[in-house]
Amino acid sequence: MKQYMKRVLLVLSMVVSLFALSACSNKNAAEAETLDPQTASYISQITENLLQTIAEMDEATAEESETGLIKQGEDGLASGLTSWISVMKDTGAFVSVLSSDTELGEDDQYVCVVQAQFENRNVEFKAFYTMDPQSQNLNPVSLTFSPEYTVGENMAKAGMNTLLGMGTVFLVLIFISILISCFKFISVFENKMKAKNAAPAPAAAPVAAPAAEEEELVDDLELVAVITAAIAASTNTSTDSLVVRSIKRAPGAKWKRA
DSSP states (O other): OHHHHHHHHHHHHHHHHHHSSBOSSOHHHHHSSSOOHHHHHHHHHHHHHHHHHHHTOOHHHHHHHHHHHHHTTOHHHHHHHHHHHHHHHHHOSEEEEEEEEEEEOGGGOEEEEEEEEESSSEEEEEEEEEEOTTTOBEEEEEEEEEEOOOHHHHHHHHHHHHHHHHHHHHHHHHHHHHHHHTHHHHHHHHHHHHHHHSOOOOOOOOOOOOTHHHHHHHHHHHHHHHHHHHHHHHHTOOGGGOOOOOOOOOOHHHHHHO
């Protein structure tokens, strides 16, 4: 609980340092092309204090404070915490302020640039303010941290970005080529599915046996009866003692000789 209250107090002290104090110049000084030394020194001092307050926050405190400021609608202060979170691992701890300079920028904005020394590298802290015409208080619009990287570090980052960009492009091209090569398998699969889902052809109706077989069977019985009667008459015997077991057609030549 004490740790949480400490974080809240840090945020409140940052907000109070900006809004509790009013500018020392009047409206005519704000509208002038250049700032008087007193106003420039006042804004530079506020910016230096703001820089030190933010630089003392660790990542967890900065993230928590950033969320709280966004909920309160303090987007200008929240932007400074967002920028600090993104560079804090490269800069290290805050050491001292090297220089600060304030000037009047476009749209009557006050621009303060603070050069600060950190453990790992120097950092340029830039703050943009607007003046409330009624309360004469400074309102932060944007806060940014810009670490000074060496030429080698910039080249390494540029090379890494190039590799990532080209690698992404080649991966997409490879994926597209694989997808195009699979089109032929897709067509084959579709043809198989169409053939599988096609309605089966109706089965052919069985052909009825011709009635000629029955007629031939009747003719054979009549022929057996005639032959049996002829044999009985030629042998002077009764047809009851004769049994015809089979009838075989003789070759045509033998019938002709009979």
